[in-house]
Structure formats: C-alpha cells, structure tokens
Amino acid sequence: MNSNPSRTRAHAVSKVPQITLGFWIIKIAATTLGETGGDWVTMSLKLGYLIGSAIFAVIFIGLVAGQIRAPRFHPVLYWSTIVATTTLGTTMADFFDRSVGIGYPGGVALVFALLLTSLAVWYKTEGTVAVQSVTTAKAEWFYWVTILFSQTLGTALGDWVAGSDEGGLGLGYEIGALIFGAGLLIVGALYYWSRISRTAIFWAAFILTRPLGATLGDLLDKPVSQGGLEVSRLYASLILVAFMVLCVAFIPQRPAGRAIQ
Template identity: 45%
Template sequence: MNKLPQITLAFWVMKICATTLGETAGDLLSMTLNVGYAVSSMILISVFVLTLLTQLFSKTYNPVLYWLVILSTSTAGTTMSDFMDRTLGLGYATGSLILVSILVAIFALWKWSGESLNVSQVQTPRGEMFYWMAILFSNTLGTALGDYLADDSGLGFAGGALFIGATIAVVVLARYFTKISSVVLFWVAFVLTRPFGATLGDFLTKPPEKGGLDFGTIGSSLVLAGILVAMIAGAAYLKNKQTRPGVAELS
C-alpha cells in the first residue's frame, strides 16, 4: 500500500515550508542554543530514525507522521551539511559534490533493485526505505547548495532564493511543455526545493549586514511551524473526511 501523499500544489507548499523550517530549526539548535553541529546532528538523526521507523511500520498514509519524517530529514540535513562543510572544513562545493555522489548512488541502487522511482508507485518497505534515504540526502545536499549560492557565489540569501525559485519555475514549465520524464522532473524539483528553503530560511534569520531580515531563528521557526501545523491539520482533516464511512456513497 502506498503511504505517501498525492503530489499537489499543497504538497509543494508544505515541502518548501518544511524545508525552510528545517533550516531555521536546525540553526536554532546548533547555533542559537550553541549545541554544535556534531551533537545536533546526532540528536536529529536519532529523531529521524524514530519517526522513520514509525512511518515504516504504519499501515496507511498518515499526514502528521509523514510530515514529521520530512521535517526530521530537513532539520537533520541542515546540521549534517553544516558539520561536513564547516566543522570538517570540506567547504560547500566539496560537500555538495560528495552529497551529489551519494544521492546518485542511492538512485542507482533504487533503480537497480527493481523498485519504481515513481513515488505514486512506492508500495514496498524496500521502496519506501530508498525513498526516505533519497529525501534525507537530498535535504542535506540542498543545505550545502543553498549555502554555496548564498555565501560563495556572491548571490546572497535573497539572490540565492530567487535563483533557485527561477530554476524551479523552469522545471515546472518543462513538466508541461517537454517530454522529459515526470519522475526525473519530480526528483529535480524535490532536490531544488531544499536549497530554496535553505536560502529563504537564512534570508529570514540572518542580520541585515549579512543580507538577511534578522527575524531570528526562534521567531522564524515559530511562524513557519504554525503555518506547517495548520496545513498538516488541513491535510489530516481532508484524509479523515475522505475515509469516513458513508462519504463515498454521498460524494
């Protein structure tokens, strides 16, 4: 049984919100609370494993559980990337290349396993595991790419967000006006929403002298969490309404 959500506009809005929240919440833990990248990564990876196991053992799609796993991959991806790029001193470019290689390897193994990369056809625990590994490392890669665009490329936080946003728009146009595989375009868009969220999150939290709005990690995280919770509640309500006995007969 497929336990993943339908890919709609609401899905993409929630994905961007979750990735942006992952950036601000990850920075809140590692920097604002001064926990550090290594310890923060261990904490957040543990949260990811816990939520992932719960998701894998669930029998049906649960919006609350699904988005908790997405959020845990986003926050863990933030601190994992920062640990690689800053603590280990690999830098954004090298870190991005390593993560791209890992992500390509995951997709290659996924394809080689015989499982479908089409998220609407993920039906087995093995396929779902590949799905979540791809998401974890795409979110980690997205943080490194976002930081590279914002810091090393000279675009800044707002410029980086605009650049990624424009690239996502090109992918959307390609979906409707080209014959490029929709599966390929989905994963390209999925990866790109992460650096978009990363640069947007930094733009919201960083001080003006660094090109940000200085809303802070706490305030930004609370606002983003409120938006995401409201949308998850809406998704859960719609799912319950659709599965309620008698709804099919009345619709």
C-alpha cells in the same frame, strides 16, 4: 508476510500524498523550517553540528520506522518525517562544509555523489525510483534515505550560492531565492510542456525546493549585516511550525493513487 502484491502496493501507495500544489507549499515551508530549526539547535543552543546531526538522526530514524509501520497515510506523521529530513539535512550539510572543512563546493560534490549512489542502488534493487511505486519496507527506507540526501544537497546548494564564506559564490540570500525559484519555474514548465520522465522532474523539484527553503530560512534569521532580517531562529521556527500546522489541517491531502511515470 503479505503474499498479495496488489494489497502490498495499495498499502504502500496509501502512505504517499498526491503531488499537488498544496504538497509543494507545505514542502517549501518544511524546508525553511529545517533551516531555522537546525540552525537553532546547532548555533543558538551551541550544540555544534555533530551533536545536532546525532540528535536529528535519532529523530529521523524513529519517524521513518513509524512511517514504515503505519498502515495508511497519516499527514502529520508524513510531514513530521519530512521536517526531520530537512533539519538533519541542514546539520549534515553544515558539518561537511564547515566542521570537516571541505567547503561548500566540496559539500555539494560529496552529497550529490551520495544522492546519485542512493538512487542508483534503489533503482538496481527495485527497478524504479518512482515514489508511488514503493511496495516494501526496503523500498521505503530507500525512499527516505534518498529524500534525506536530496534535502542535504539542497542545503549545500543554497549555502554555496548565497554564502560568501567557505568557498561560497556570495550572491546573497535574496538572489539565491530568486535563482532557485526560477529553477522551480523551469522544472514546472518542463512538467507541462515536455515529455521528460515525471520521476526525474519530481526529484529535480524536490531538490530545488530545499535550497529555496534554505535561502528563505537564512533570509529570516541571518544578521542584517549578512543580508538577513535577523529574526530569532526560535521565533522564525515557531512561526513556520504554526504555518505548517495550518497547511496540513486545511490543505486537502489524499493518498496517491498511481505511480509517477
């Protein structure tokens, strides 16, 4: 066991990227990929939401375990784990909304409660939910579970606003993308021109990028009759994978050096 707190903190911080514009560009691409990739497995391959969730849960657990064991920040590993949370979040949200039958409003309420519970337990256990303050394996698991719930909530929000079935508001994917894009602009303004906790702003932005990605993903692969472009889910996913690979390769990424206050 490492008894040096400063070494432990440095080790943990080195696995978290700095929160920059490049981070958010890759994050939005990852969330869009999560939507198209999750739908490809559950719908195009016709495996269903439960089996799809089980497949992505195994991948998620394996990647988180690898992320925790990693001695330093690895961009490919980190973003692969983020993609795993987006695909699992997509299938989980669809399972709650459609297979369980609680509809989009019920799914949003359920996942929002799970997210608040995760944050509350994490805060009670560790004393903070600032992402760069993660210093132990336990805290890292809290971090990734919270990210998973935030991705699932984002999916449910996107479907609720854009979809017309399952109790959705039926505003369409274009309007949904505009709404969540505007929400991100407001969060960005609060970051620069308010004294609101940077940790709260980070989690708000993290949640809002997911429905933005979900609506963009649905815009790509849904039928024209439903307001989409009807691009093959597989082709859309491959294009997004290629875009993410280029972003991870060419956008500078460095380990975070200080905690979000």
